[in-house]
Amino acid sequence: MIECSNIYKSYGAIPVLKGISLAVVQLETFTIIGPNGAGKTTLFKVLTGEAPANAGVVTFNGENITRLSASARVHRGFGRTFQVARILRCNSVLENLIIALEARARRSELDRLLQLRPTKQIRDDAVGIAGRISLLNKMDVPARFLSHGDRKRLELGVTLALKPKILMMDEPTAGMSPGDRNATIDMIARVKEEDQLTIMLTEHDMDVVAHLSDRIMVMNYGEAIAVGTLNEIRNNAAVRDIYLGEEIGDA
């Protein structure tokens, strides 16, 4: 599905990714964990096309996409959510979803989209997505008035509207209350099943990691030090050293 090999990336003189390779298979949930500054978000940016690598190759369904822009990768089927939700703060839940659906239908410029009247089909689809992300009762609320958890759910809805094949989620539960976090775990599992998605996550919360991941890659100082199932990672001596005896994924 998505593969990368020998990815190197520096910011100025500082190397941040030092020869990362990975291969995520279709319908897998693949999670990247590691201490702050390990390079997880930077690797995500290289995979989604937001930041160019200095060396290495990224392929998606066999196509070399290393030099494709982020928007070209969205057209190939990349969906992306961010540590801080990226949504249109002045627009309502319904408008955010309609704009995303229109963008997929027409692939045109945002300014023009804002003047469009949605078709009944698009409106129905938006309502359908709002139901899936549990925001039906907040359809007319401007996004800036939503709670943190609701904003993250809306961002997921906007991403789903683009009908991705792979969902790239950077710390999907960051800053959430335990209740919101559990609801988000369930929601991610459900949309994965319903839309037959492949998912890549970065995450610090080990409950989330344990509940969602098929395989986990552990990064430290820009290197991948282990890849495997939760049990394999738990029993890996190098991983245990990094986490200083913390119980990994003891959910």
Ligand SMILES: Nc1ncnc2c1ncn2[C@@H]1O[C@H](COP(=O)(O)OP(=O)(O)OP(=O)(O)O)[C@@H](O)[C@H]1O
């Ligand atoms: N735009 C940038 N310019 C310079 N240095 C950067 C930039 N982005 C990240 N870095 C540095 O690169 C390193 C890796 O950062 P990155 O955000 O990829 O780590 P991370 O594993 O995602 O961390 P966290 O868990 O805190 O989100 C850090 O030392 C960070 O300070």
